Amino acid sequence: SEPRERAEDETELAVEGALRPASLAEFVGQTKVRGQLQLLLDAARIQQRPADHILLSGPPGLGKTTLAMIVAHESEKPLRLSSGPAIQHAGDLAALLSSLVPGEVLFIDEIHRMARSAEEMLYLAMEDFRIDIMVGKGAGATSIPLDLAPFTLVGATTRSGMLPNPLRDRFGFTAHLEYYEPAELEQVIARSAVMLGVALPPQSRAEIAGRSRGTPRIANRLLRRVRDYVVVHGDSSTAASIDDVSAALTLYDVDDLGLDRLDRAVLDALIRRFRGGPVGLNTLAVAVGEEADTIESVVEPYLVRIGFMGRTPRGRVATRDAYAHLGVSRHDGALS
Numbered sequence: 001s002e003p004r005e006r007a008e009d010e011t012e013l014a015v016e017g018a019l020r021p022a023s024l025a026e027f028v029g030q031t032k033v034r035g036q037l038q039l040l041l042d043a044a045r046i047q048q049r050p051a052d053h054i055l056l057s058g059p060p061g062l063g064k065t066t067l068a069m070i071v072a073h074e075s076e077k078p079l080r081l082s083s084g085p086a087i088q089h090a091g092d093l094a095a096l097l098s099s100l101v102p103g104e105v106l107f108i109d110e111i112h113r114m115a116r117s118a119e120e121m122l123y124l125a126m127e128d129f130r131i132d133i134m135v136g137k138g139a140g141a142t143s144i145p146l147d148l149a150p151f152t153l154v155g156a157t158t159r160s161g162m163l164p165n166p167l168r169d170r171f172g173f174t175a176h177l178e179y180y181e182p183a184e185l186e187q188v189i190a191r192s193a194v195m196l197g198v199a200l201p202p203q204s205r206a207e208i209a210g211r212s213r214g215t216p217r218i219a220n221r222l223l224r225r226v227r228d229y230v231v232v233h234g235d236s237s238t239a240a241s242i243d244d245v246s247a248a249l250t251l252y253d254v255d256d257l258g259l260d261r262l263d264r265a266v267l268d269a270l271i272r273r274f275r276g277g278p279v280g281l282n283t284l285a286v287a288v289g290e291e292a293d294t295i296e297s298v299v300e301p302y303l304v305r306i307g308f309m310g311r312t313p314r315g316r317v318a319t320r321d322a323y324a325h326l327g328v329s330r331h332d333g334a335l336s
């Protein structure tokens with residue numbers, strides 16, 4: 001199944017594209033990373049060379065693709081989008097690399113899922129802008145060197161721990177994107193509300209921000225559902241009240257902390273089936289019928305961040321706050 005942070009369909013994808021900031025100045029939050037990227041791009045511009053390769057890690061929806069687009073936009077170069085799962089053979093990568101124009105920005109999403117053979121080709125390409133193409137088999141096999149146009153690779157991963165060191169070492173700049181603060185999400189929402197033509201009083205804006213799991217993509221998606229709700233239930237002149245926000249988000253199973261059905265299913269299994277843990281990741285994943293990778297890269301980081309889940313050497317454990325949120329006492333009875 002698709003990770004739930006992905007846009008649901010083509011229309012949503014188009015809207016998501018329209019809401020993307022086009023410059024570093026418009027990009028909200030991640031102040032440190034923004035400053036670092038700015039320096040990297042400015043230096044490259046002054047020296048008239050492509051910027052160093054950039055590795056962005058962090059949970060889905062925090063702005064990795066957007067930053068790649070901004071890098072291309074600010075260096076006034078074209079952007080090529082690809083992804084690890086699309087590169088299953090060295091040949092796929094050779095075709096991609098040899099077609100780049102000078103200075104082009106190559107974005108590889110989920111770079112940790114690229115084929116091993118392609119990874120090795122990428123090392124040389126990143127370092128020397130050169131690849132070796134193998135022709136023939138057995139004793140007669142030879143490799144033909146091929147020069148590439150200099151390019152900037154922007155790699156994105158939700159699992160930086162899964163990247164082999166030789167690959168990680170070849171990025172000149174590595175940044176980990178953090179979840180956004182509510183005030184930052186409010187800025188994202190305010191900007192998107194203007195673009196979507198939704199009148200959103202400050203309280204409603206804060207309510208959506210508080211339920212967005214620290215994630216701009218989710219903030220924008222919840223805003224669109226609130227917009228839908230007002231379009232159907234309000235008259236066109238009215239603003240989205242806090243009741244409208246609550247009603248819309250309840251309809252979509254987003255609770256007051258922004259946890260959705262999968263978050264709650266994981267907590268529920270951890271607490272009721274495994275008595276608060278510790279339980280292994282794979283066992284937990286099977287219990288909720290979801291891929292371990294999704295649990296680890298999407299669900300857990302936020303539950304850990306809000307202090308609902310702990311990771312111990314023996315497995316995942318639920319915290320006191322998680323019990324309280326589900327309304328379960330530590331001794332297995334419902335809280336009275």
Ligand code: ADP
Nearest residue numbers: 016019020028060061062063064065066216217
């Ligand atoms: P990722 O590649 O990390 O999954 P994206 O770059 O696709 O995330 O971002 C998802 C959506 O969230 C985009 O539509 C973008 O408009 C919005 N977004 C992400 N980060 C920011 C930000 N810092 N400021 C404004 N909007 C953002």
